[in-house]
Amino acid sequence: MKNHARVVVIGGGIAGCSTLYHLTKLGWADVVLVDKNELTSGSTWLAAGNVPQYHRSFNSTKINDYAVKLYPTLEEETGQAVDWHTTGSLRIALNQDRLQEYKHVAGKDKILGIESQLVTPEDIKKIYPLIKTDGIVGGLFHPQDGHVDPASVTQAMAKGARQRGAKIYTHNPVMNITQTPSEEWVVHTEKGDITCEIIVNAAGLWTSTIGAMVGLYLPVIAMEHQHILFEDVPELVETGMQLPLLRDPDTSYYMRQEARGLLIGPYENSPQSWYPDGVPLDYASQALPPVLDRIQDILMNAIDRVPAMNECGVKEEINGPITYTPDGGPLLGPAFGLKNFYLNGGHCFGITQCAAYGLHTAEWIIEGEPSIDLSAADSRRYGDYANQYWAHEKIMETYEMMYAIEYPGEIRPAARKAKTSPVYDTLKAKGACFSQTYGWERASWFAPKGMAPVEENSFKRTNWHEPVGMECKAVRERVGVLDLSGFSKFEVSGCGAELFLNYICANKIPVKSGKIAVSCMLNQKGNIKCDVTITKIAKDRFFVVAAAAAEKHDLDWMLKLAPKDGSVIIENMTYRYGTLVIAGPKSRDVLSKLTDTDLGSACFPFASMQNIFVNLSPVMALRIGFTGELGWELYHPIEQQREIYDALMKAGEEYGMVDFGLRAMMSLRLEKGYCILGGEMNSERTPLEAGLERFVNFNKGNFLGRQALIQQKETGLAENLVLMTVETDDADTIGDEPIFQGNEIVGRVTSGGYGHTVGKSLAMAYVKSEFAKPGTRLDISVLGKRCPAQVVPTAYYDPENERLRG
Ligand SMILES: Cc1cc2nc3c(=O)[nH]c(=O)nc-3n(C[C@H](O)[C@H](O)[C@H](O)COP(=O)(O)OP(=O)(O)OC[C@H]3O[C@@H](n4cnc5c(N)ncnc54)[C@H](O)[C@@H]3O)c2cc1C
Numbered sequence: 029m030k031n032h033a034r035v036v037v038i039g040g041g042i043a044g045c046s047t048l049y050h051l052t053k054l055g056w057a058d059v060v061l062v063d064k065n066e067l068t069s070g071s072t073w074l075a076a077g078n079v080p081q082y083h084r085s086f087n088s089t090k091i092n093d094y095a096v097k098l099y100p101t102l103e104e105e106t107g108q109a110v111d112w113h114t115t116g117s118l119r120i121a122l123n124q125d126r127l128q129e130y131k132h133v134a135g136k137d138k139i140l141g142i143e144s145q146l147v148t149p150e151d152i153k154k155i156y157p158l159i160k161t162d163g164i165v166g167g168l169f170h171p172q173d174g175h176v177d178p179a180s181v182t183q184a185m186a187k188g189a190r191q192r193g194a195k196i197y198t199h200n201p202v203m204n205i206t207q208t209p210s211e212e213w214v215v216h217t218e219k220g221d222i223t224c225e226i227i228v229n230a231a232g233l234w235t236s237t238i239g240a241m242v243g244l245y246l247p248v249i250a251m252e253h254q255h256i257l258f259e260d261v262p263e264l265v266e267t268g269m270q271l272p273l274l275r276d277p278d279t280s281y282y283m284r285q286e287a288r289g290l291l292i293g294p295y296e297n298s299p300q301s302w303y304p305d306g307v308p309l310d311y312a313s314q315a316l317p318p319v320l321d322r323i324q325d326i327l328m329n330a331i332d333r334v335p336a337m338n339e340c341g342v343k344e345e346i347n348g349p350i351t352y353t354p355d356g357g358p359l360l361g362p363a364f365g366l367k368n369f370y371l372n373g374g375h376c377f378g379i380t381q382c383a384a385y386g387l388h389t390a391e392w393i394i395e396g397e398p399s400i401d402l403s404a405a406d407s408r409r410y411g412d413y414a415n416q417y418w419a420h421e422k423i424m425e426t427y428e429m430m431y432a433i434e435y436p437g438e439i440r441p442a443a444r445k446a447k448t449s450p451v452y453d454t455l456k457a458k459g460a461c462f463s464q465t466y467g468w469e470r471a472s473w474f475a476p477k478g479m480a481p482v483e484e485n486s487f488k489r490t491n492w493h494e495p496v497g498m499e500c501k502a503v504r505e506r507v508g509v510l511d512l513s514g515f516s517k518f519e520v521s522g523c524g525a526e527l528f529l530n531y532i533c534a535n536k537i538p539v540k541s542g543k544i545a546v547s548c549m550l551n552q553k554g555n556i557k558c559d560v561t562i563t564k565i566a567k568d569r570f571f572v573v574a575a576a577a578a579e580k581h582d583l584d585w586m587l588k589l590a591p592k593d594g595s596v597i598i599e600n601m602t603y604r605y606g607t608l609v610i611a612g613p614k615s616r617d618v619l620s621k622l623t624d625t626d627l628g629s630a631c632f633p634f635a636s637m638q639n640i641f642v643n644l645s646p647v648m649a650l651r652i653g654f655t656g657e658l659g660w661e662l663y664h665p666i667e668q669q670r671e672i673y674d675a676l677m678k679a680g681e682e683y684g685m686v687d688f689g690l691r692a693m694m695s696l697r698l699e700k701g702y703c704i705l706g707g708e709m710n711s712e713r714t715p716l717e718a719g720l721e722r723f724v725n726f727n728k729g730n731f732l733g734r735q736a737l738i739q740q741k742e743t744g745l746a747e748n749l750v751l752m753t754v755e756t757d758d759a760d761t762i763g764d765e766p767i768f769q770g771n772e773i774v775g776r777v778t779s780g781g782y783g784h785t786v787g788k789s790l791a792m793a794y795v796k797s798e799f800a801k802p803g804t805r806l807d808i809s810v811l812g813k814r815c816p817a818q819v820v821p822t823a824y825y826d827p828e829n830e831r832l833r834g
Contacts, residue, residue, distance in 0.1 A: 046386025074348030524595030550733025
């Protein structure tokens with residue numbers, strides 16, 4: 029056995045073998061994989077092998093599509109058969125909301141060039157002759173979907189990797205992991221130690237066990253998942269017909285042809301976790317005892333849908349453990365706080381998704397970044413709140429709702445109140461409807477008296493539309509308060525702090541205390557990794573604010589780039605400070621009643637900070653905001669939040685001050701054309717494409733990503749971010765809708781909603797540069813309907829920023 033390698037991959041399931049395969053494909057041969065048993069002996073062994081292209085998210089569709097393209101090629105490349113079958117797959121809809129979901133997905137598929145067709149009940153009968161179409165209102169058909177033999181495809185990738193020089197050591201458990209003083213990793217296996225530069229934890233069911241060896245808690249728990257193979261269906265035997273895979277997500281199952289029989293895989297609503305404290309190390313290649321009771325109703329329903337199964341007995345019952353994370357996405361990328369330790373685990377659709385996740389893990393290692401934005405899979409999307417108990421509760425919900433309709437901005441009930449700010453109860457009593465981000469409960473909107481603060485889910489405008497409109501109006505005309513305590517907050521200090529921040533930020537870091545700079549942090553490719561507001565609070569001390577969900581990611585990004593000589597200290601202040609936003613033309617009047625500080629623009633200009641007192645409490649007041657109105661972000665000791673909030677509310681009474689929520693903030697920011705991280709800003713886009721050049725300072729000297737931006741400026745932009753008005757009746761864009769000029773797709777919506785002040789449906793979108801001029805008329809497909817749309821100036825509301833600077 030080799031005792032030194034550049035990379036050691038732990039785990040020989042599909043995730044590990046795909047990582048190894050792609051590392052070698054990208055040119056690294058000094059790579060090793062170890063498995064405690066045979067290859068595929070974890071979840072991979074038991075999988076059904078369905079490989080669909082369908083996904084609600086844009087990049088996850090790309091992920092799925094990669095497998096559909098790669099798997100059929102592997103036999104020719106490696107000599108190992110993988111048993112790939114292109115069967116197509118059909119999703120039926122039993123209600124109009126589901127159909128709307130399909131229409132949205134079909135629009136997104138068009139952008140990606142993925143073949144999918146919306147089908148009627150009559151089409152469905154032709155595609156799936158054995159189906160009873162009662163109650164079906166339509167469906168979605170993906171003709172290129174297929175299935176593969178999970179073990180064979182894993183072996184094929186292992187073989188491909190070996191052919192390019194990789195070494196695989198099976199029956200060799202990893203017992204521990206340590207680090208040398210020179211920061212090399214030592215993987216202690218039963219057969220000896222392997223020293224390496226980089227580790228990939230691809231240990232599937234044991235992802236968290238391996239994580240614990242290096243001090244990480246990883247929220248991955250195994251769930252029992254069953255699929256039942258029925259005896260041959262006479263019609264299939266007689267006709268030899270090949271059926272596509274059938275999914276009835278409203279009843280919650282898939283049904284696949286296996287030779288001449290059918291196999292049903294349900295997602296039941298009383299799921300069962302399996303060894304939530306950690307899967308025993310000696311588990312391998314064993315099915316668990318089946319529990320038909322849990323899935324009986326779904327099976328009966330499925331048989332009723334395909335009556336030809338009526339006489340077919342059960343041939344085989346398979347119950348296998350499958351890994352889940354709280355949101356059902358995997359844990360990928362660099363592990364928080366560890367150098368050269370990568371994750372590729374927690375997969376619940378691993379046979380489909382590990383083809384691409386292996387590629388992107390290899391890119392992350394070799395090229396420093398994956399070629400697509402993977403923030404939805406980045407393990408750092410979870411903070412410490414995602415402990416075992418929280419994760420378990422959320423995972424039970426996620427499994428149960430595996431096939432549920434994913435409504436835009438849907439608020440799900442499990443594992444709530446992980447983090448609440450001191451005003452939570454007060455806001456709740458005032459009718460707040462809360463959503464959750466990174467464990468934080470944050471007010472989405474406020475239900476007026478007589479209305480329950482509960483969202484009615486819909487792809488169209490729904491019960492919160494009017495109340496949100498009232499909140500927007502109040503902020504634009506009077507004044508509103510919003511609790512944004514979930515913001516991530518860091519202090520970066522030390523004699524090297526300014527130099528460091530100037531290197532990792534595209535904008536110039538303020539030189540004078542009390543000045544604020546808005547900036548992106550970029551990667552080497554010039555793409556956006558973080559979006560921050562930086563305030564110089566004293567000599568060599570900077571206060572950095574980032575999105576709530578970015579806490580661990582941004583902290584890790586900064587810590588890993590910071591010099592190790594003690595000249596820069598980075599502290600997480602998130603839980604020390606609360607944040608109250610006060611915004612609106614009357615915000616100065618309200619705040620002035622509570623402070624001696626002169627808040628006039630001459631003394632307290634836009635984009636500046638002062639330490640003030642609000643009533644009794646010390647507050648760092650930043651004159652900035654996301655609504656486009658005069659306003660302040662008030663950062664205060666968290667324990668003084670109630671006192672400040674009550675004082676603000678009392679002072680605001682005479683001005684008609686209201687509470688407002690995130691939905692109103694999103695509407696207000698759209699009218700201003702402000703970008704959001706995860707929508708317009710992500711690691712596939714540069715600030716130049718996002719129209720943020722005013723926040724890039726090329727003159728300040730070198731910064732991370734500068735060279736790439738200069739090159740992009742020279743080459744010119746292929747696409748630009750635009751704001752568009754959309755002529756719709758009752759549905760707004762939510763992101764990922766295709767934009768057409770005639771029949772040509774020329775862009776993609778990144779986020780959208782209704783602009784209550786301007787009285788128009790608005791969409792932000794990247795379009796080919798030749799279509800980015802204000803006035804350009806295009807069409808946007810909203811829930812399958814072509815809607816006329818027009819490019820408007822990016823700051824549609826108050827383009828001169830007069831109100832902001834007022
Ligand atoms: C019944 C069932 C049906 C499924 N159907 C589908 C489907 O149709 N489509 C789909 O896409 N997905 C499906 N899945 C999910 C899919 O099987 C998993 O997502 C995928 O196999 C996960 O692969 P993995 O490599 O991450 O983990 P695993 O397959 O669990 O592999 C982990 C490997 O790590 C090794 N290992 C662990 N600890 C150590 C250690 N200490 N030292 C050395 N080696 C170690 C293990 O031996 C194992 O081989 C199904 C799963 C089940 C159970």
